[in-house]
Amino acid sequence: MITRLTPQDTSFFRLESSSNPMHIGSLAIVRDPYPGEHSAEGVPQSTDSPGPLTHDRLLDLVGRRLPLVPRYRHRVREVPYQIGRPVWVPDSGFDLTRHVRCSALPAPGTDAQLLDLVAQLASRPLEQTRPLWEMHLIEGLSGGRRAIFTKSHAALVDGTTALEIGHVILDTTPVPRALNPVAWFPEREPADLELLAMTAIELAGQPSEALEAIRRPLAGTAGRVLGAVRTAAGGTPDGPFNAPTSRNRRLEVVSTNLDDYRTIRKRFDCSVNDAVLAVVTGALRVFLQSRGEVLTESEVLRAVVPMAVYPDQAEPSRPDAGGEVSSFLIDLPVGEQNPVMRISHIAHATETNYANRRGVRARVLVHMAGFAPASLHAMSVRAASTFAEHTFNLVITNAPGPQRPMYVGGARMLEMYPVSPLLRNQTTTIGITSYDGRVFYGLNADRDAMADIGVLAAAVDESMEEMLGACVQ
Structure with a gap:
C-alpha cells in the first residue's frame, strides 16, 4: 500500500543530517531465561529453559511480530523533482537480516563498553534506501546479560498508525504469546512515472498544496539563509546545551x-512528573557549577518538556489508553539553591502550563502488552519539534512504561533506557522511562561538546539525595 508522508514526517525525513540523525x-538490558522462570503473577511458566536469546531466535521473534507494525516493511521514496511529499512504498527487496543485527563485546563486557558501543550505533544515520529502522542484539555483557538496542x-513512529518495533516484541510472561502466522509477499514498487502521475492527480484536487510544492525549493533556500542570519545574530541560547553538533x-x-x-x-503535594523535573533541575545545577558557571538566584534553563499526561497525574504507571502527549516550555530554576523552592517553582509552572498545553492524542498506547515507552518518546520528540x-x-x-516484568523471547527485561535524538543546535537530550518500579534515564549527548556528560549523570543521584533530605525536614 502506498501512502504519503504527513507534513511533519516529511520534515523529519528531509531535515536529517549526518550530525543530526x-x-x-x-536500550533494553535483558537476562537469559533459566529453568522455572516465573511470570509476573508468580506462576511457573515452564520447567524447561527456552535457552539464550540468540540472534536466530530474535530474528524469528521479530519476523513473527512484523505484521503488527506493517510500516516496518516500507521505505520512503521521494517523488521525482520532490514534487509533493514523499511516499511510503513496500520494500520489494526487504531482508530482515539487514535490520536485525548482532554484535558482541569482548566478554565479560562492561557497562561502559556497552554504552560506548550504543553511542556509536546511535551516531549513525539510518540507510534511507531501506525501511528506517535497525535492531542490534549485543552479546558478551557480564552477568549473563544481553542488550537490545x-x-x-522519527518519521516512522507516530504512536498511532505506527508503534515502535521494540514494543511489539515484548511479552508479559517468559513464554512468548502465540500469533497466527501471516504470510508476506513483497509487493511491486511503483515506477517514477507512476509516482509522478499519482502526485499530479492528488495536487490537481488540492491547489494550496500544489502551490506549496512549487514554492518548496525556494522556501528551502530562504529558510537556510534565515537560519544562518539567526545564528550569526546570536538568536540561539548560549551555554553548553546549545551549539552545533x-x-x-x-x-x-x-x-x-x-x-x-x-x-x-506525597511530601510536596505535586505530581511525579514535577518530582522528576525537580531532580533533573538539581542535577543540571550541579553540572553547571562543575563547569565553573556562576549561577545567580534567578538563573534558569528553558526546557521543552513533552510529558505523557494521563487522567491520574499522580501516577505515571497506569495503563490508561486515550492519554495524550503534551508539550510546553518550562524554566527550570537552576539558580535556586533551596530544593524546596525549586520544586515549588516547577509545580507552579507545570500547573500553569497544563491549561495551555499542546496535545498530541495517543490513541493507541496499549497493544497487547502494556505501554509503549519508545512510541511515547517518539511522540514527545515530535511535540518538541514544533518549537523554534x-x-x-x-x-x-x-514516558511511563509497564510496572511489571516484561520479556523478550523468554529473556527478562531488567532495564530500559530511552535514547532520544538531538535536535538542531542541541548538545544534550534527557530521556526518562519508568519500568517495573524503577526510573531509567538515558542522557544522549554530543561527544565533542559534552565530554563531561558523566558529571550530569552522577549528579542525578546527588540531586535525588538532596530532594529526599528535604522531604524529612
Whole structure:
C-alpha cells in the first residue's frame, strides 16, 4: 500500500543530517531465561529453559511480530523533482537480516563498553534506501546479560498508525504469546512515472498544496539563509546545551527508584512528573557549577518538556489508553539553591502550563502488552519539534512504561533506557522511562561538546539525595 508522508514526517525525513540523525533509540538490558522462570503473577511458566536469546531466535521473534507494525516493511521514496511529499512504498527487496543485527563485546563486557558501543550505533544515520529502522542484539555483557538496542526513525513512529518495533516484541510472561502466522509477499514498487502521475492527480484536487510544492525549493533556500542570519545574530541560547553538533555521540544512563519520586510527590503535594523535573533541575545545577558557571538566584534553563499526561497525574504507571502527549516550555530554576523552592517553582509552572498545553492524542498506547515507552518518546520528540530552536536549551522527555516484568523471547527485561535524538543546535537530550518500579534515564549527548556528560549523570543521584533530605525536614 502506498501512502504519503504527513507534513511533519516529511520534515523529519528531509531535515536529517549526518550530525543530526533523527531516530528514536531504546536500550533494553535483558537476562537469559533459566529453568522455572516465573511470570509476573508468580506462576511457573515452564520447567524447561527456552535457552539464550540468540540472534536466530530474535530474528524469528521479530519476523513473527512484523505484521503488527506493517510500516516496518516500507521505505520512503521521494517523488521525482520532490514534487509533493514523499511516499511510503513496500520494500520489494526487504531482508530482515539487514535490520536485525548482532554484535558482541569482548566478554565479560562492561557497562561502559556497552554504552560506548550504543553511542556509536546511535551516531549513525539510518540507510534511507531501506525501511528506517535497525535492531542490534549485543552479546558478551557480564552477568549473563544481553542488550537490545533499537532505533527507529522519527518519521516512522507516530504512536498511532505506527508503534515502535521494540514494543511489539515484548511479552508479559517468559513464554512468548502465540500469533497466527501471516504470510508476506513483497509487493511491486511503483515506477517514477507512476509516482509522478499519482502526485499530479492528488495536487490537481488540492491547489494550496500544489502551490506549496512549487514554492518548496525556494522556501528551502530562504529558510537556510534565515537560519544562518539567526545564528550569526546570536538568536540561539548560549551555554553548553546549545551549539552545533558533531557526528559523534556519548551515552550515559542512570537508574533510580520510582518510590523515591512518589515520596517527593506525597511530601510536596505535586505530581511525579514535577518530582522528576525537580531532580533533573538539581542535577543540571550541579553540572553547571562543575563547569565553573556562576549561577545567580534567578538563573534558569528553558526546557521543552513533552510529558505523557494521563487522567491520574499522580501516577505515571497506569495503563490508561486515550492519554495524550503534551508539550510546553518550562524554566527550570537552576539558580535556586533551596530544593524546596525549586520544586515549588516547577509545580507552579507545570500547573500553569497544563491549561495551555499542546496535545498530541495517543490513541493507541496499549497493544497487547502494556505501554509503549519508545512510541511515547517518539511522540514527545515530535511535540518538541514544533518549537523554534532558538527558544529553548534542551529537551526532556518522560514516558511511563509497564510496572511489571516484561520479556523478550523468554529473556527478562531488567532495564530500559530511552535514547532520544538531538535536535538542531542541541548538545544534550534527557530521556526518562519508568519500568517495573524503577526510573531509567538515558542522557544522549554530543561527544565533542559534552565530554563531561558523566558529571550530569552522577549528579542525578546527588540531586535525588538532596530532594529526599528535604522531604524529612
